[in-house]
Amino acid sequence: MKDKPTRQELEIQISELKRQNEELKSIAIDFHENERFNTFDKENLKEVYVAPIASIFNNMGDSVFVKDDQSRLVLVNDAFCELFQLTRAEIIGKTLAENVPIDERESFLKIDRAVLTEGIENINEETLTINNETKIISTRKSRFIDSNGNKFLVGAIRDITEKKNAEKALKENENKYRKLNATKDKLLSIIAHDLRSPFNNIIGLSSLLQKRSDSFEDKQSEKYIEIINSTAKETLILLDNLLNWAKSQTGELNIKSEKISLSKTIEQVISLENKLAATKEILLKYKCLDEIKICTDQNILKIVLRNLISNAIKFTKNGGKINVVSAKREGGIEISIEDDGVGMSKKTVENLFDIYRTKTLLGTANEVGTGLGLALSKEFVNKLGGEISVISEVGKGSKFTIFLPFKLNNSE
Structure with a gap:
């Protein structure tokens, strides 16, 4: 031209x-x-x-x-x-x-x-x-x-249509690569810093047990073993989140819909998380208001529930309570996870689901966190066709609510 x-x-x-x-x-x-x-x-x-x-x-x-x-x-x-x-x-x-x-x-x-x-x-x-x-x-x-x-x-x-379309495509690609680069930096940061701390705890405590096992009383030994066990579980959750997040960012995460019992799925997650809650003497209870069957990806839903419940345990003080409730709502189901923990400020809530803006906070027992679990939960809930929201107040705890449709759009 x-x-x-x-x-x-x-x-x-x-x-x-x-x-x-x-x-x-x-x-x-x-x-x-x-x-x-x-x-x-x-x-x-x-x-x-x-x-x-x-x-x-x-x-x-x-x-x-x-x-x-x-x-x-x-x-x-x-x-x-x-x-x-x-x-x-x-x-x-x-x-x-x-x-x-x-x-x-x-x-x-x-x-x-x-x-x-x-x-x-x-x-x-x-x-x-x-x-x-x-x-x-x-x-x-x-x-x-x-x-x-x-x-x-x-x-x-x-x-100039072709020229403008080319400029738009170039800008979109530039934004995409910027996001990928930020994802890479965040991933490296988590691996380099946040994974080191729990592994150091595991190595340090297990070495102590190994060297001085004869001099420990049973209760003292049991306490260290519980810390090692909970730390290992938290680290495993973090590793799983990293892998799932990486799959999500690269488009390799496949959503598969199947008919499941909602109460049984939640009970399975509660059973695993109860052991972690017990280390802080937290009462973790589940109440099913309606027996519900839904068509969704069970594995993805379990990841979301595990992250939200683990987060509640992390920010609930020793002897606290966490209530999980499921019920039918118009057009779908609702699951709420409510704790009486430390709660959050309005500013913290605003950035809560953005991994690039949220700040890493220590739990009530100095548990380390990355903010990855909550960001991943929001992304996964959206992929399941649902929504996630939170209500929180400093000193009065937090309540996370998930809404999911009875049936995924791609389900049969």
């Missing part, structure tokens, strides 16, 4: 128009006098005026046009006809505003009026919708006044 014409190039074209001034004058007069224009022979117009003048413009790659002071077209080149998919006979004498949506029409005519009135050249990017196809165009409009004071608008249009 040729480069956009400069003002100097347009002025050269205009100078060619001056040589046809007498003919232009008579045509302009006819356009101003509606009665005469309505009876004007368009074929005669094409032969006498349009054909010789248009040849000047047809060697330009852009769509070129000339309008009178009422924004009616008096001259167009072949590229302009191709752009609007109309013949010259269908174009000359019209504004073509009626061929485009109202918002575009008002924009075109407003710019035309401003250029004709003020004489200030206008260069603009806008949309052009023709036959339900929207293009992005770059327009350049200037005013020309002939020796008799008649005002004309000379313009050029360039279709």
Whole structure:
């Protein structure tokens, strides 16, 4: 495609128009006098005026046009006809505003009026919708006044749709790579820092048991073993979250729908998490208000429940309570996990599900955390077609609520 014409190039074209001034004058007069224009022979117009003048413009790659002071077209080149998919006979004498949506029409005519009135050249990017196809165009409009004071608008249009689409795709790819890079940095940060601490606990305590097992009383030994066990379980959860998060970010996570008993699924998770809760003497209870069967991915749901319950245990003090409740709701089911733990501030809640913005907080027993579990839970709940919300207040605990449809969209 040729480069956009400069003002100097347009002025050269205009100078060619001056040589046809007498003919232009008579045509302009006819356009101003509606009665005469309505009876004007368009074929005669094409032969006498349009054909010789248009040849000047047809060697330009852009769509070129000339309008009178009422924004009616008096001259167009072949590229302009191709752009609007109309013949010259269908174009000359019209504004073509009626061929485009109202918002575009008002924009075109407003710019035309401003250029004709003020004489200030206008260069603009806008949309052009023709036959339900929207293009992005770059327009350049200037005013020309002939020796008799008649005002004309000379313009050029360039279709830049492909260029803009390419720029958009490039920007989207750039954002995608930025996100992937941030994901990589976060992943490395978790591996480098957050995994070291629990492994150091496991190694340190197990070494202590190994070296001094004969001198420990049974209760003391049992306490260390419990810490090792809970630390190992937390670390395993973290590793699972890392693997699942990596699969989710790379698009390798497959959602498989199956018919399951909701209460049995929750009870299985509760059974595993009860051992962790017992180390802090936390009472973890489950209440099923309705016996429900749903079609969803059981493994994904278990990951979400395990993360939310583990999070509740982490931020609940020794001797606290956690209640898990499931019930039917309109259009689906609801599962709530409520604790009487330390709670969260409004600012913490706002960033809670964003792994890139949430801050790592220690649990009530100095348990380490990454924020990955909650971010992963929200992402997985969304993949299951549901929503997750949280209500929390500092010092009064937190309540996480999951809503899931009875049936996944891709389930049979």
